[in-house]
Amino acid sequence: MKHLIWSILNLTILFCFFYLIIGFIIKGKRVFKPTFKVFSICILVIGIIQILSASNSEKNTNIIKITEDYDNKNNTEFKKVILEDNLTLDIEMLVKYSINNIEYVPIESHSSLTGFVSGYVWEFESIYTESYIKGQKATYTANGVLKWNLFGFTIYNESKTISGIMN
Structure with a gap:
């Protein structure tokens, strides 16, 4: 519920x-009501700054290479895990495995936010998982930071360490 309230605040x-x-284009300075003048001007200035600085921001791909030395000729398979399931947003992770006979060797991992994610940024930092034999289950530990943004500025960084078992 807190994620929904935060997203609605961002959209508002x-x-x-x-x-x-x-309103400023159509009405001019009359759009700024005297009671909310300072608040309105702050929102306008911050919004313009965010638009101008958005082109300079670098995008995080959230892809982590786990193993570099694997045979490219082997078949690959993806395993999808929902790391965190909330009302409005989910944190999902995909792990790519190279299939070497009956052994599954992790190659890379990708994690992302899905759902209504207004005001959030997920930075996937690390993953720990091992190879496993077909028919068994693999354990994982994923680390990341969920950034709570308000109008483009990071207000709070929430560190997350999520462990579990992949089927």
Whole structure:
């Protein structure tokens, strides 16, 4: 529920920004009501700064190479795990395995947020998993940071360490 409230707060501020931009173009300074003038100008300035700085931000791919030395001729298989299941967003992880006879060797892993993710950024930092034999289960430990953003600025970093078993 807290994730939904945070996302709605982010969308509300975004709609306020667009209202102020369009209102300023159409009405001029009259769009700034005297009671909310300072708040409105802050939202407008921060929004413009975010738009200008958005092109300079680097994107995190959330892909981690686990093993570099594997045979490219082997078949590969993906295992999907939901690391965290919330009301509005999920943190998912895919692990790519190279199949060497009956042994599954982890090659790389990718993690992402899915669902209603307004105001959140997931940074996948590390994964620990081992090879396993077909028919057995693999254990994993994944680490990352869920960043709570408000209008593009990180307000809170929530470290997450998630362990489990892949079927």
